Structure formats: C-alpha cells, structure tokens
Amino acid sequence: MNTPMILDALAAVQRAILANEAQIESLDRAIGDGDHFINVRRGCEVLVVMAPELNGVPPGLALHKIGMKLLGTIGGASGPLISSFFMAMGKTLEGIDEPDRRQFAAAFASGVEAIKTRGKADVGEKTMLDVLIPVSRLLLKLADEDTLLPALCAQLTQEAHHNMLATKDMIASKGRASFLGERALGHIDPGCKTCEVAIAAVCETVLRQVTPSEAA
Amino acid sequence: MNTPMILDALAAVQRAILANEAQIESLDRAIGDGDHFINVRRGCEVLVVMAPELNGVPPGLALHKIGMKLLGTIGGASGPLISSFFMAMGKTLEGIDEPDRRQFAAAFASGVEAIKTRGKADVGEKTMLDVLIPVSRLLLKLADEDTLLPALCAQLTQEAHHNMLATKDMIASKGRASFLGERALGHIDPGCKTCEVAIAAVCETVLRQVTPSEAA
Amino acid sequence: MKKFINDIESVMRESLGGMVDAHPGLLRVEFEPTFVARAERSVNKVALISGGGSGHEPLHAGYVGQGMLDAACAGQVFTSPTPDQILAAASSVHSGRGVLLIVKNYSGDLMNFQIASEMMDIENATVLVNDDVAVENSTHTTGRRGVAGTVMVEKMVGAAAERGGSLLECKEIGDRVNAATASMGVAFTSCTVPAAGRTTFDIGADEMEIGVGIHGEPGRRREKVKPASLIVDELLHSILADLKPARGSEVLLHANGFGGTPLMELYLLYHCAAEKLRAEGLKPVRSLVGNYTTALEMAGASLTVTVLDDELKSLWDAPVHTAALRW
Amino acid sequence: MKKFINDIESVMRESLGGMVDAHPGLLRVEFEPTFVARAERSVNKVALISGGGSGHEPLHAGYVGQGMLDAACAGQVFTSPTPDQILAAASSVHSGRGVLLIVKNYSGDLMNFQIASEMMDIENATVLVNDDVAVENSTHTTGRRGVAGTVMVEKMVGAAAERGGSLLECKEIGDRVNAATASMGVAFTSCTVPAAGRTTFDIGADEMEIGVGIHGEPGRRREKVKPASLIVDELLHSILADLKPARGSEVLLHANGFGGTPLMELYLLYHCAAEKLRAEGLKPVRSLVGNYTTALEMAGASLTVTVLDDELKSLWDAPVHTAALRW
Numbered sequence A, B: 001m002n003t004p005m006i007l008d009a010l011a012a013v014q015r016a017i018l019a020n021e022a023q024i025e026s027l028d029r030a031i032g033d034g035d036h037f038i039n040v041r042r043g044c045e046v047l048v049v050m051a052p053e054l055n056g057v058p059p060g061l062a063l064h065k066i067g068m069k070l071l072g073t074i075g076g077a078s079g080p081l082i083s084s085f086f087m088a089m090g091k092t093l094e095g096i097d098e099p100d101r102r103q104f105a106a107a108f109a110s111g112v113e114a115i116k117t118r119g120k121a122d123v124g125e126k127t128m129l130d131v132l133i134p135v136s137r138l139l140l141k142l143a144d145e146d147t148l149l150p151a152l153c154a155q156l157t158q159e160a161h162h163n164m165l166a167t168k169d170m171i172a173s174k175g176r177a178s179f180l181g182e183r184a185l186g187h188i189d190p191g192c193k194t195c196e197v198a199i200a201a202v203c204e205t206v207l208r209q210v211t212p213s214e215a216a
Numbered sequence C, D: 001m002k003k004f005i006n007d008i009e010s011v012m013r014e015s016l017g018g019m020v021d022a023h024p025g026l027l028r029v030e031f032e033p034t035f036v037a038r039a040e041r042s043v044n045k046v047a048l049i050s051g052g053g054s055g056h057e058p059l060h061a062g063y064v065g066q067g068m069l070d071a072a073c074a075g076q077v078f079t080s081p082t083p084d085q086i087l088a089a090a091s092s093v094h095s096g097r098g099v100l101l102i103v104k105n106y107s108g109d110l111m112n113f114q115i116a117s118e119m120m121d122i123e124n125a126t127v128l129v130n131d132d133v134a135v136e137n138s139t140h141t142t143g144r145r146g147v148a149g150t151v152m153v154e155k156m157v158g159a160a161a162e163r164g165g166s167l168l169e170c171k172e173i174g175d176r177v178n179a180a181t182a183s184m185g186v187a188f189t190s191c192t193v194p195a196a197g198r199t200t201f202d203i204g205a206d207e208m209e210i211g212v213g214i215h216g217e218p219g220r221r222r223e224k225v226k227p228a229s230l231i232v233d234e235l236l237h238s239i240l241a242d243l244k245p246a247r248g249s250e251v252l253l254h255a256n257g258f259g260g261t262p263l264m265e266l267y268l269l270y271h272c273a274a275e276k277l278r279a280e281g282l283k284p285v286r287s288l289v290g291n292y293t294t295a296l297e298m299a300g301a302s303l304t305v306t307v308l309d310d311e312l313k314s315l316w317d318a319p320v321h322t323a324a325l326r327w
C-alpha cells in the first residue's frame, strides 16, 4: 500500500458513493436529517482537489493530511468521525513508506478505535461502527493468517455487507436516529451504508491493482 | 311587501346562498381572496338571529336595522355595499307600512344607487353592480308597466342571470379583481353571482306568496 | 388544512388574546367590537389607528405601541374590519388631537374606514397606503394595493405623532412616506383561509406568481421559478421605475416574507437587492428583514424601497416599542 | 423545490452576506472559515460562541450582539460547523476572559465543538443544551436534542457575560438555564434541504408529527391533526412532567414557530398554553412568540418553558441588541 494506491482507492470510493446517491440519501432522510450523502460527497470532492499534492507524500502523512482536510470540510457527525479515522491511520503508519498488509490492518483498527473514542459508541448502537468494527476485526484476523488478497477482499466485502444490513433491525442509541426510538427499526443506518460502499470500492481497487504474484 | 314577507325572502336568500356555496366560493378564490362566500354567509346568519325582533317592525325601519346590523357584521368590500343597499331601501320606505310594487322598485333603485355612491363604481366594472343596475332598471320599468308578478319575476331572474354571466368577459376596474388585469377574464364576478342567487331566491319567494288575485 | 386552531369561529379572538397574554404591559384587547390598543393611553397626541383583515400578522396589532399605532382593528381573515370597530377604537384612544386612519388601499378597507370616518364625531383624516407597483395605477380603477410599505408608513407617522405633530402634519408625513415607497412581491405558494379550508390558488411545483398581493391571491403573471437574483432584478426594476430615485439617494430596503419563507432566504434576497441598489448608485442605509406583512403561511417575499430624506430617516430611527418592532 | 436561491453552493454565503448588509453596525462576517461576529469587539468579558447547522435562522447569527453571543459559526444546512470555524471565531473574539461554547446536543455539533475545544489554546468551557423532552434521556444514548430552549440559554448566559461573570459563572448559569428549560414540538410538514431538493419526510394532509426536532426529520409519533388546545395539553404535559415546577412558580413561556406557521397561530398557541399554565398554578410572566429556532420552511411549532427565579428573570430582562432579539 503506497500513497498512489491509497489515492486510487479513494477515487474509487468517490465513484461508488456517487453511484449510490439515491440509497444513501434516502436512508438519512428516513432516520436522520437528509444531509449524509451531501456531507460525504463534499468530503470526496475535496479529496479529488487535494490528490495531486499528496502523490509524492508518504502514506502516513498523506492520511493525516486527508484527515485534517476532511475535518474542516465535512462537518456534521460523520465529519469528525471520518477525519479521526484517517488521522489515526496516518499516525499508525507514520514513517512507514510501504506498509504491508498487517501494518495496514493495524492502522485500520486504530482508525476505527479513534471513531469509537470520538463518538463514544460501540457495536449495536446503529452507527457506522456496526460495519467498521467487525470489518476491522476480520481484517486483522485475515491479515494475520496471510489470507490471499482475493479471499480477503471477498470476505471483507461480505462482512461489511451483512453487518450493514443487520442495522435494519436495530434501535439506535447514538446519533440522530436515537431520537426516533422504535421508528428507526426497518431502516439501515446511512453511515453503515456509506462504509459498506467505501469498503467494497477499496477492495475492488486493491484486487484490480494486484499482480498475480502479489495476490498471494 | 310587508316585514314578514321581507324576512321570508331573506330566509330564502340564505338557503339559496348556502346551496351555491361551492360556486360562490370558488369564484372569489379565482379572482379575489376567497372570503366572499364566508362574508355573505356571516351576514345571512346574523339576519336569522335578528329576524324575530324585526317581525313587528315596519318595513322601512326593519330594512334600516338590517343594514346597520350587516354593516357591523360582514366587513370586506361586500359588507358596506350590501348594508348601504339595505339602509337606503329602508330610508326610501320610511313611514310606508305596506309598500306597493312601484314603491318597492323605487326603494330597490335607491339601494342600488347607494352602492354606486359608496363603491364609486358603475356598470361594466365587473362588480355586483353589473347585475344590480340592469335588474333595478328593469324592475322600475316592469313595475311602472304593471307587469304581472310571474312575468316580472321571470324577467328579473333572467336579467340577473345573463348579466351575471356577462361579467365573465369583463376586465375589472373596481374591487380586488382589478389587480388581476387580463387574468380576470373568463371568471364571473363573485358579487354578481351572489346577487343573482339572491334575486332569484326573492323572486321565487314572492311568487310562492302571491295568491292568484294578487298575481295581477 | 392543517393549522393550530381550535375552532374556525374563534381563531381571531384566541390569537388576539394570545397577543395580550404575551404582551400584557404593552397591549390591551377589546371584543365586541374588536380592537387592540396600547395598554397605556397616550395623551395629547394624534391617535393613529390602522386595521385590516387578519392573516397579515404582525400587521397591524403587532405595531401598536410607543412610537407607532394607538390601536389596530382586525377583521376576519382577509376581510376588512367593520366601521363599529374603528369607531370604538377611535373613541377609546383619541386624546383630543384628532384621529389619523391608516388604510391599505382595498375597496373593502377603504369603504369601511370611510364610513367610520363619516360617522366619527372626532376630527379625523386618512392616509391611504398604495405601495404595490405590481398593479398599474389609474384614477378609474381601485388603483394599487397597500402591502408591506404599510409598515414604513405606520412607523414614520407613528414617530411624527409621538413628537407632537398635528393631525395635518401627520397626514402629510404619511402621504409623503407612501409616495416615497414602492413594493412588489412574488409567491411560490398560495395560502389557506381557515374558514375556506383550501388554498386560494393552485400552483405547479416549479412555478411562481409574480406581482402577488398579500391575500394568497393570484398575481399578475405566472412564470417558472428562476434564480433569486433575477427575481430581485425584476422586482427592483418595477420599484425603481416607479420611484425614480435620484442617483446617490439614501433608501430603506425591506425584504418582507409572506409567512412561509425562511429567514435564510429573506437575507439572501436582501443581499441580492442591496447589491443591485448599490449598482444603481443608491445607498441602502436602513434595513428591515423578516415576516412583517404576511399572507398567512404563503411562501414568497416582497421587496420594498422607501426613498429617505433626513426627516424620514430620523422618523424611522425614532424609538419604537411594539410587539413586532422595537428599538 | 422552490426557494429564493441562486446556487445551492452559495446559499449560506449569500445569506450571511445579507445579514451583514442589513446590520452593518452590528455584525461582521468572515469566510474561510465562516463565522459571524459582533462588528465591535467586546472587551474584558467571557466570549460566547455558538453555532450549528444552517437552516435554523435566526439561530445563531441572529443572536450575535450586545447582551448575547460574540460569534456564531454556521455549518451547511443542518450540518454542524467544523472545528476550524470555531477556532477562528474564538481567536477572533476572545478578550482574555475565556471562551464559552454553547452547543446543542447532537453528535455532530458535540464532536466538532469538542475537537475545537481540545485544539484551542484559550481557556474554554462548554454548555450543552438538551431541552427537548420528546426524546427520552439516558446516559447510554445521545440523549435529548437541543432545540428552541437554546435561545433562553444564549440570552441569559449572554447577559451574565455582559455583567462581567467569569467563565465558570457563565457556564454555571448556562447549565442552570438548560436544566430549568424544557421544550417539545409538533410539525405539520417536513422541509426541503436545498442540496437534497426534496422534503425529508412525506406526511398526509391530515397528519402531524409529535415530538419533532428542528431538522425536518420525523418525530416520535405520527397522529391525526387535532385542535390546538389538545396539542398544547400534550406538549405541556411532557414539559411539566420533566420540569416539575413548584406551584406558583414564575415561568417564561416561548411559542416558537418552525418557519412555515403564521404568527397568528403562534399567538393562538401561546394563548392556549398560557391558560393551561395558569390552570396548573404557574405564572407565565415572560413571553417570546415567533420564529426563533426554525427548521427552514417547516410548518409546526414548539413550546418551551423556563422556570424562572429572580436571577434568571433579571438576566432575561437585561438589554439585548441583536438582529433577532432587541430590548
């Protein structure tokens, strides 16, 4: 994982988010205030603008800069959470020029941990953490087991997907949906949908980038 | 025409107005502010309440009292106009216990004259006067010619009806519809519709009340 | 129809009751006949009375108080009040220096106030407000409507009366403010008269009515919605064509909401309008932004410009303490 | 979507520009990052900064000025502002006695203000407003929302700061006002976030949402519309159950419109609510009626009650000069 690969992946995330506009948008209208898609899109757009200046920067610093930029761009609940994710990842990868799979998995885990801390939330509260925590755990395990990339990506995408769907049956105790009580039942958490879309996009990019030999 | 007959006629007017609610209402919505039916209904309702105390009063005084009451009840443009009509009629019939047809026609004419004065309007301005002025002229003529009541009533009803319809093709120069310019075209003036409905109701009552001998 | 009401018959009474509940030191209300007056009677000044149909709140009762009106007579929704209300208000608030009636130019208001004026045994005069340039003026017609410029007239005449101006002086100020004031509005929706229970007109999801009044009635023309700055250009074009202010003139600019438009948009309109006025060489030195002359819950807004001179400016700046305007 | 806008991207900028155009002596605005501050810097007093998503106007920029806020940070519509805005505002307006952040209790607002607070090298404290009793409170959840009671907190803390209160004293007052304040609202319609272009929820022509917040989002429960006095009973029941004011208590009663409800109806609600409070042995001695904490053009209203003591009453009565509140 180097910086150009990260930027490639983020460009893929942007495309995927835009392709899922209708659903992400309608989820936050149903149990939030309708701005989640717009917030995330605003974040994606600013990344496109800053991408050129990041190309030569090492991954840790690039991720930190991305986090700082998003902090001043997205706003809302998702803004500070997404930025703390990137900043924590950046911090973990500080000084590592080409992080390997395990280092990347550890950085991802520290990013998720930062979201937990900032949002004072955990699994089962119907927030983006319901996708991020299980995905992070699985990533750590698969990286530790040296799972081949195609299998690793397929499993992560799958994990994100069913955990995203599972938020449908949850009552929220954090974020705006918590104000709705039982009325949040039957709706997927918008933040989870965004995370799922992003994770799937990153996995696809990674798979496209790997050469057959790297696939191991 | 004595006071009980007048009160009877007014009760018939109320029933007729209520029966035409939808049309009167929608006309003032189209080229006015939507309250004309409500205004006229409010006037009718107060007359029902005051009717018992008027029964023994001579027609001139009864009409004057009706006018005064309506002045404090209806409001809007139609309020002062309708009340000045009744007050002027009352004044003309002052001291006459059983006005005959010609006296009644003269009183009606003085009522219409009062509306012209108060509203500073005349025929062709797309106001209630476009029904009232021709009807008043015809009434004077028919009363003068001693036309039989059935014919008289039929002709007045007819005259009110086609003059009401004719306002459809007028641009208004008085009242709220004047603010609309050309857009008032194609719509009947609500005040004319009210007057037409009232005139038809009065004529019907008169016809019902007349004994065959009186019909002459 | 969804409204916070209990009974269509008692809307006005309960709403005026609420005004006095909320501003007990400022206002009193009388019923039968209905009018709202200052809690404290003013002495030795021209009494200012206005009124009109309900549904334009805070017009007029919201402008009763020190520096503005002495009394306001509210009719049913969009229906002018009756002469007995005006007479009762006049005899309750006059203090020997005469009564000035401030009347918006509608057949109904005009006739009811005229009858009251004729029946009143107190010296009185009338200022007619007809600031709406959407309507072409002519001596043979009803002429222009009175709309949001009414607030400017009531405020400035109010200050003149408070300063001790005579009935004639106050009337002269009122006529002058009216002549120096022009307004025009646009609506995105109509509104629902409670007793009617449905909107006065229907309008498409992408249409607007240009040149509307303040009764949820159709305007002069229907168009597709366009950007705010183009709407502002059109409104100001008509307003300035009417006022023909000299370059360099100081003006008061009022962005008025009709009831259903957010303040955010009104400030945006104000911004566009102020820029346009400056581009025309005018100086918007005084401002008013908010829902001051409304048409129930109608979405839409009007712009009003008053060309100021030193006297009008000082009358605008004079202290005022009412439910809706205070400084 | 019909709105007075030019470009979805520039709504906030043009609207804040309009505020400063309209109130040049009172306000200044900075962009990149965006905040509105008093035109005249205050000296030797605790600096009060609030903020939140746009769309609630006049909250918060309308409350910047003498006796209330020093600065307001506006985010995109319904999206909390970002830490850089808050930091820039703080360093621009603080005068050496610390910064008090007034934050409505939403995950987004809270986190953005917290990050700013952590990054700020100025002594600072935070008052969290969570007056909405429609939401059950619990330590394990986000808890209650901050809604119209924010105005009471900003006004009273503003007066305390103006009187020279220390950072700690101001925070204590803020917490006390918040604890003494409860609100609940009901909506007839949703509203349209400009960038989204459609209403956040759909609702039937005879339905209302009980317990809504101020983002056009669904509330706790949907019901058929009912008479105003029954709605008031329900709102006040929850409010009083939460506040449990002693019989004979003096209270401030606030009828707040969400943006699309006419003032006439707000006064009617006020009337019903004041009567009900009196029937419960309470004394509504202070009032506020109007659109003070809005959700764009949403039709609906909330009631807020603040239980007063002599100190809070005098803080409420203290002079204030902002775009939206002035006395």
Ligand SMILES: Nc1ncnc2c1ncn2[C@@H]1O[C@H](COP(=O)(O)OP(=O)(O)O)[C@@H](O)[C@H]1O
Pocket: A028, A032, A033, A034, A035, A036, A037, A039, A040, A075, A076, A077, A078, A079, A081, A115, A118, A119, A120, A121, A126, A127, A128, A129, A174, A175, A176, A189, A190, A191, A192, D078, D079, D080, D107, D108, D109
């Ligand atoms: N405390 C929290 N911890 C983790 N995620 C949260 C928290 N609060 C909200 N979220 C996430 O943020 C999403 C909403 O983001 P967004 O709509 O952009 O912000 P806002 O709720 O401020 O409008 C939710 O769907 C949820 O996944």
Ligand SMILES: Nc1ncnc2c1ncn2[C@@H]1O[C@H](COP(=O)(O)OP(=O)(O)O)[C@@H](O)[C@H]1O
Pocket: B028, B032, B033, B034, B035, B036, B037, B039, B040, B075, B076, B077, B078, B079, B081, B115, B118, B119, B120, B121, B126, B127, B128, B129, B174, B175, B176, B189, B190, B191, B192, C078, C079, C080, C107, C108, C109
């Ligand atoms: N100046 C006038 N002279 C005669 N009739 C008038 C005049 N102005 C209005 N009208 C009549 O009044 C009717 C409207 O009455 P109404 O709706 O009750 O009052 P408003 O126009 O004040 O709402 C019009 O349809 C018209 O017939």
Ligand SMILES: [Mg+2]
Pocket: A028, A032, A033, A034, A035, A036, A076
């Ligand atoms: Mg959201």
Ligand SMILES: [Mg+2]
Pocket: B028, B032, B033, B034, B035, B036, B076
């Ligand atoms: Mg009418």
Ligand SMILES: [Mg+2]
Pocket: B033, B035, B036, B076, B077, C053, C077, C078, C079, C080, C108
């Ligand atoms: Mg009317």
Ligand SMILES: [Mg+2]
Pocket: A033, A035, A036, A076, A077, D053, D077, D078, D079, D080, D108
């Ligand atoms: Mg939001």
